[in-house]
Amino acid sequence: MGQARDDYVLDLTASRRGYALNRMCLSLKDAANRERFSADEAAYCDSYGLSPEQKKAVLERDWTGMLDLGASIFYTYKLAMMDQKSMQYLGGVFTGITAEEFAAALRSGGRKFG
């Protein structure tokens, strides 16, 4: 797993790079697609034309890797929801702490800059 950058801004370069990945994640809003994905994740990724790197990141749930490959958090969150993973869990992954530590930091007024 890589280290997260400070900011992931979905500019047009990122949007182009992440197109297949984001499109695949978007499809998971439909229950039938969630079933197809769960039945064979690799084949489902292939059917959406993910690059080998994107497919690997999805199969390994490398959330930071997905961001580096053009993913938007609003799209990958649909994949996280399938895994019953909360936004606090993802926040922990991006910042190198547990979901509980992340939630506690928010309850204490949030994480600060730097």
Place this chain on the structure above:
Amino acid sequence: MAEVSWGLATSHVPSIGAAMDQGKTGDEYWKPLFDGYAPAREWMAEHTPDVAIVVYNDHANAVDLDLVPTFGIGTAESYQVADEGWGRRPVPVVRGAPELSEHLVCELVDEGFDLATFHRLDVDHGLTVPLSVYCPEPGEAWPCRVIPLLVNVIQYPQPTAARCYALGQALGRAIRSFPGAEKVAVFGTGGMSHQLAGARAGLINSEFDRMYLQAIETEPAKLAALSREDYIRLAGTEGIELIMWLVMRGALSDNIRRVHETYHVPASNTAAGLALFEELGA
């Protein structure tokens, strides 16, 4: 002529809607937030508009990355509640106001705002959570008709804050030129400190948020002068949603009264703010 009667700025965090849907508003975690809403809700319940124009952004539910309109507006008779991947929220279908939508499209295009028009639009939490903030128990139907007004805040470059403020000013003029007796409320939604991804995830800049809550009433031009990079730096990559508050503020005049405000951290991974303004007459 139609009139703008009030403006509401409110965050649209999905878990705020989930807390209401799951009966958790009295829990220790959520009670302070919902207690903060109470005075605004009481006032709004006594000042029911005929139409609410809800300025919001879709979150990968009705709009995908194939086509990203900078600004869009719903023109339909009704809008279904979106299934965002975990089932539709148990809230009423949203009834539209197509005659007013058409008027707004014509007026705003004439003013140079080239809006995309949505005849079919499933509305996600960005729109339904603010409606629930306004009216927590709608029963069979929401208490007013609704026009969704969409702003791209997800894909860079987002419209500038200044452009959003100018859109709001044009929107206010367009509402006031509609030949009807409708009372119209304008919602500016989303926003406050808000970063979901990356190493800065979970950042909260309460100082900036509180400045914004104050300045949205008295110094909107100052907020409109901030660059998108300023918003991302100061409020987080998703904190740029605050530019949608400026559309609401632009639709109001300078003759307004602050009815209520509240600010709370956290709502899920973000800060949540609310500010309610009564229009005293343009």
